[in-house]
Amino acid sequence: MDLFSFAVKGYRRFRAQTTLRTNGKLVALVGPNEAGKSSLLSALSGMNSNDSFEQSDHARGCVTEETELVALFLLTKAETALAHLPYPAWMRVRKNYEGDLSYGFRPMPPPRSTAHRKEAVEIANAVLHNKECMEALSWETPDLEELWTEAVAAITDKGPDLSKKALDLIAKVVTELAAVGEEPRERFLQIEAALQVWTEMSSLESAPSPIRHAITALFPSVPKFLFFDEEARNLSSSYAMSSLSKAVPKALESLLAVAGLDVAEMLSAIARDARDDLTTIERRANRTLERSFKEAWRQSGVTVALRLSTDLLEVQVVNEDDRYTRLAERSDGLRQFVALHAFASRAHAAEFILLIDEAEQRLHYDAQADLVQMLARQRLASKVIYTTHSAGCLPEDLGHGVRLIEPIAEEPACSRIVNKFWQRSASGFSPLLFGLGAATLAFFPTRRAVCVEGPSDMLLLPTMFREALKRDALGYQFVPGLSSAARTLAPTMPSQAANVCYLVDGDAAGEAIAGHLGAAAIPTSRIFLLVSANGQAVETEDFLNPGLLLDAANALIAKYSPNGRRLEVGDLSHEHRTKNLRGAFRAATGREMDKVELAYELLDALDERPDLKLLDDTRQDELSSLARRVEEALTASIR
Structure with a gap:
């Protein structure tokens, strides 16, 4: 099951109910200091138990009985079958003001049949x-x-x-x-x-009710929330044995627990100068670590080993060719993964969601990018929810993976969650810069990136590329702002940035932007037009599943013009589909279609039905070919 949303009411700064959408593997929480980002993580971790709230957890000016936390999990097809529920279905876990957890479903299971009683x-x-x-x-x-x-x-x-x-x-x-x-x-x-x-009635009536059956079947699969704090993440390469007799740091303690190493036994061997015993302890621990990490790193032969001496405990990484290196010499992402695996193993949680506060803490920009890429690729945690103030620590899917926690202007002591802040009128990166708490920032990614025209492209293209390439992660970001910045080419777009490509629409406006980019000395090998071979698809939305596109447009019509005519398949031509859709939408509502809102409607539909396809089957191959060419250019730029 996948955490779909988390609603908070009457908890600390969140007086009125506000909901966090948690689609995707990485969810970054941004916002000014003291806005409530850490409080939201604390609320999530509170879903692990029936522990009551502290008095200070209840929002000021809020009746205690109003405090409520609700986690909504989207069930897989296998889980709905196990629980005898229709698909799609959601499991709801609610924590009331007294701390008690209760369980329900959407839709609810049918009541027990009473037909046999007659x-x-x-x-x-x-x-x-x-x-x-x-x-x-x-x-x-x-x-x-x-x-x-x-x-x-x-x-x-x-x-x-x-x-x-x-x-x-x-x-x-x-x-x-x-x-x-x-x-x-x-x-x-x-x-x-x-x-x-x-006899048959006795059996039927004594059996668990449908809702009780569903709860019993799915309760073991409800993920735990694990707080991966700085102490748990800070795994060093070496530790003085003398310091371990006083206290064992949390990160090392987790690693030693995975290794099955008894610290008291190790220190006793050192005190007795029993070097043979120390060697035995080391070999046993390393055999255990090898088994554990090979299971976690199935895609490689890399494992972790300990080196014990009378003075020092060293943490090492062992390559496929049995070459040992100090942990400090490896990438920040790998070091964090070692700490994460040890932390998760010690917690004995088969399914868990990782919580990290201030993920960028004590990491330079490149290390932050390395950490985020590790979190996206690791398969230990089903989801990672983290707070950050740094642009270098943002997930690769900037449109769908970032949430804003902001103070409410009319009630400065209260905050709310904004899931769709790209809908705001500011262009380019302004909404995200505000979310990071920065008044101004010449943002440019330290990772590989594809610069695109606007927020709607940034929202849709990551999912489109992942679907076209059949990938869970891409390894690069989509950055908006070309449509407003191409003429001036602000410092956010250096012409010699070797880790960046540019993707624009294949219409006249896109060709004009491409011309401005070329005039700014950006190599043509890094400028791409989004256009089909026959010229019929020239905008991002032209490559989308027409049925899904129609449903999203009709959802907006229902929102803004309830009595307006609903669009039909005939309103969508195969050629220049988006242009025709805009015209039909304008005729039905009397207003222009907001492409960002349309993008959010499309992504919402995918979140609720992961089995749906975003792409038009007839144009998927062409988009896949374009995606591979973009990736080749990005890869060539860093060779």
């Missing part, structure tokens, strides 16, 4: 009103008539879930009927039929 009542009444039969039964089970009459009353016109008393009565009736001898059963066939019907 037959049970009918056959019971048939036997009870058969005087001759009851006389025969009274000799064998003198209490049956009274017991059965009471049981019939207990199940007649009752709700889907019977009381314990009713269930006990049904069980007693079954026991009494089963005790009837052969002679009455042979004379009165109704007795055997009643036994079968009431």
Whole structure:
């Protein structure tokens, strides 16, 4: 199951209900200092238990009983089948003001069927009103008539879930009927039929209700929230043995736990100068680490080893060719992964969501990019939610992977979550710069990037490229702003940036931008036009699934013009689809279609139905070819 959203109400700065959308593997929380980013992580971690809230957790001016946290998880097809639910379906985990957790679903499972009770009542009444039969039964089970009459009353016109008393009565009736001898059963066939019907009813009524079955089936799969704090992340290359007798740092403690190494035993061997014992401890620990890390790093032969001496404990990385290197000599991403694997293994969490506060802390720009790429590629955590103030620590999907936590202007002591802040009127990177708490910033990615025209392109193209290339991650960002910055070519677009390519629409406006880029001495090998071979697709949206595009446009029409005509397939031509869609939308609503809003509608549909395809099947191959050419240019630039 995948965390779909998290709603907060009455918690710290979040007085009014506000919801965090958590689509994608990486979710970066940005916003000014003291806006509530760390509080949101704390709220998420509170979903692990029934622990009550601290008094300080309740929002000021809010009634205590209003405090509520709700996590919504999108279930996989396998999970819905296991829980006997339709697909798609969501599991809701709610924490109330007292800290108690409760579980529900959307849509809710149907109530327990009561259809079988009618037959049970009918056959019971048939036997009870058969005087001759009851006389025969009274000799064998003198209490049956009274017991059965009471049981019939207990199940007649009752709700889907019977009381314990009713269930006990049904069980007693079954026991009494089963005790009837052969002679009455042979004379009165109704007795055997009643036994079968009431035995089946007892089984059905005693079984868990559909909602209880679903909760029991899925409860073990609910992910835990693990706080990967700085102490857990800060794994050094070496530690003085003398310092370990006082305290073992958290990150090292996790690694030693994975290795099965007993610190007291190790220090005892050192104190006794028992070097043979120390070597034995080292070899045992390294065998355990090798098994653990090879399982985590299935794609490579890299593992981790410890080197123990009387003075020093060293953490090393072992390559496929058995070459040992100090942990400090490896990339920041790999070092963080070692710490993450140790941390997760010690937590014994099969499914978990990682929480990181101030992910950029003590990392230079390149190290931040390395960390984020590691988090995107690792397969330990199903999702990573983290806070950052640094542009270098943003995820590769800038449009769909960043959330803004901002103070409310009218209530400065309160905050809200803005999931779709790219809808704001500011162009280029202004919304993101505000979210990072920066008044001005000449933002340019330290990672590989594709500069595109506007926010709608930045929102859609990462998902389009991933689908076209059949990838979970790309390894580069899409950066908006060409449509507004191409003429001036501000310092955000250096002509010699070797890690950047440019992708513009294939229409006249896009060709003009490409011309300005070329005039600014940007090599033509790094400028790409988004256009199909036949010239019929010249904008980002032209490459999209027409049915999905139509649904998204109609969702906007329903929002802004409820009585407006809904668009139909005939409104979308194969040639210049987006241009025709804009015209049809204008005719239906009297307003221009907002491409950013359209992009968000499309992404929302994919979030709710991951099995949907964003791309037009007839144009996927062409987009895939373009994506590969863009990647080749990006790769060639760093060789």
